[in-house]
Amino acid sequence: MATLTFSAVHKRYPGGAHAVRGIDLSVADGEVVVLLGPSGCGKTTTLRLAAGLESPTAGEVRIGERVVNGVAPGERDVAMAMQGDALYPHLSVRQNLGFGLKMRGTPRAEIDRRVGEMAERLGVAALQDRRPEELSGGERRRVALGRALVRSPSVLLLDEPLSSLDGPLRTQLRAELATLLRESGTTTLYVTHDQAEAMTLADRLVVMDRGVVRQVGAPLEVYQRPANRFAATYVGSPAMNLVDGVVAAGRFVAGRFAWSVDASDGPLTLGARAEDLRLARDGEPAIGDGRLAIVEHLGHETLAHYDIGGAAAPWVVRLAAGAAVPETAPLGIAPGGVHLFASDETGERI
Ligand code: ATP
Numbered sequence: 001m002a003t004l005t006f007s008a009v010h011k012r013y014p015g016g017a018h019a020v021r022g023i024d025l026s027v028a029d030g031e032v033v034v035l036l037g038p039s040g041c042g043k044t045t046t047l048r049l050a051a052g053l054e055s056p057t058a059g060e061v062r063i064g065e066r067v068v069n070g071v072a073p074g075e076r077d078v079a080m081a082m083q084g085d086a087l088y089p090h091l092s093v094r095q096n097l098g099f100g101l102k103m104r105g106t107p108r109a110e111i112d113r114r115v116g117e118m119a120e121r122l123g124v125a126a127l128q129d130r131r132p133e134e135l136s137g138g139e140r141r142r143v144a145l146g147r148a149l150v151r152s153p154s155v156l157l158l159d160e161p162l163s164s165l166d167g168p169l170r171t172q173l174r175a176e177l178a179t180l181l182r183e184s185g186t187t188t189l190y191v192t193h194d195q196a197e198a199m200t201l202a203d204r205l206v207v208m209d210r211g212v213v214r215q216v217g218a219p220l221e222v223y224q225r226p227a228n229r230f231a232a233t234y235v236g237s238p239a240m241n242l243v244d245g246v247v248a249a250g251r252f253v254a255g256r257f258a259w260s261v262d263a264s265d266g267p268l269t270l271g272a273r274a275e276d277l278r279l280a281r282d283g284e285p286a287i288g289d290g291r292l293a294i295v296e297h298l299g300h301e302t303l304a305h306y307d308i309g310g311a312a313a314p315w316v317v318r319l320a321a322g323a324a325v326p327e328t329a330p331l332g333i334a335p336g337g338v339h340l341f342a343s344d345e346t347g348e349r350i
Contacts, residue, residue: 002064002077002154002187003029004050009059011045019045021211022059027155030185036198037208037234043191046208047157050189051080063155079153083160085144087132093119093143094128100151118150121180138169145177149184156181156188162197174200195237199223207231229347232271232339238303238318240271243311244343255310257288259333263350267343274303274318276337279329286330290315295325306331 004027011020019042027033035043048054049061052073060067068076079100087096097115106114119125122142124135132140145161162170162177178201181188192198198205199219207215207222207230215227226232232240244267245254252261252270259270280286290306293314304325305314319325340350 003027003062004155004187004189005060005062006046006049007060007062009046009049009056009061011042011049011054012057019211020049020056023211023213025206025213025216027187027189029187032181032188032190032201032203033206034190034192034198034202034204035206035208036192036195036202038193040210041208042211043193043208044159047080047159047189047191050155051078051157052076077154078157079148079151079155080157080159081144081148081161082158083163085161087140087143087147089132092129092131093124093135096132096143097128097146097150100147104151114150114152118146122146122176138165138173141165141173145180149180149186152184152186154187156186158188159191160193161190163192163194171196177201195235198235205235207234209234225349226339227349229269229271229341232341236273238274238316240273240339241277241311241315242269242271242341243308243315244269245310253310255308257308257310259287259338260285261338261340263340268350269341269343269347271339271341272315272333272337274316276334277315277317278332278334279317279319279326280332284330284332286332288331290317290329290331292325292327292329297321 006023006025009020009023012018023046035046037043045054049056052071055069061069063076094115097118098111101111119128124139124142127139148156162173165173174197190201202219204216205219205222206213209230215222215231222231222235226235243254243257245252246267247261247263247265250260252259288308290308292304293307294305296303299321301321302319302323304317304319306317307314342348342350
């Protein structure tokens, strides 16, 4: 077990892409940290820096107390599993699981014991004599994860390991993986752009944007109190509703959109989550009159999109399944549901 630390780490690729721009991040012993961000924000590069597949152009990567900047992948005691990982086609499940241990000269009896335990935990014990081509997609993913975990590495690096799966299987394996990572107590850095995966697996979430860390925190903390506009729109589905406007004398106004706020005069961005919006009753304060644009009946809930003059896009209101969805309605915001952000390019929370 070990900690993984990035101090002021930069990675500039020879071609010029400045993929990682001064990252400070620490994964504590046994912690699961998830890197979440849009395509191209530098998640995989950060993982590859930890693995030793890339070296930083500036800054330090440490595992425990040891600086590993120039240390080869095989000398770091890290294990990595990635989305496209192929199993060795000519080896059985048992041999695939034990391959890394065998390469390290682990005694045969210990390999058998550890592989047996891992196969049991992953629910592939009965399949150990099969070859990869005789497995389903989900079973193959389990074996690929098991191959990385069975080595009990100091640091486990996972890059979208579930992305080749979909539907119920993905949900199931996500829950299993959450349990497995907790139980194994392995220091883990996990890359995904899947919201649900990030929320389920992370002890702490790291929101990345264009090579920079925009927020670090427990998943719910990031959801409930996003540090900036980027985190507000990237974490949570549907994304937080936002509108750009101006505050004058305690009143935020954007076109036909208005709401009382506790902020000094000037431009800012006002946000509210779909579940914090209400169809306002007579006499209740409203941000404006919404005109229904789209309704999504999702079964367990209904998302109603209302146009309000002033906001660039319709605002999404989360309603109970089966609730009435009026064509026009005044919309209100629940107490504590307002988020304010600077309107400059930092978009920092106010
Ligand atoms: P995705 O979710 O699409 O996998 P990511 O967040 O993992 O994206 P990276 O793969 O880390 O992003 O890429 C970050 C940036 O670095 C991108 O602009 C990418 O084009 C660039 N990049 C990645 N690998 C290389 C490379 N080997 N050489 C040059 N540029 C690269």
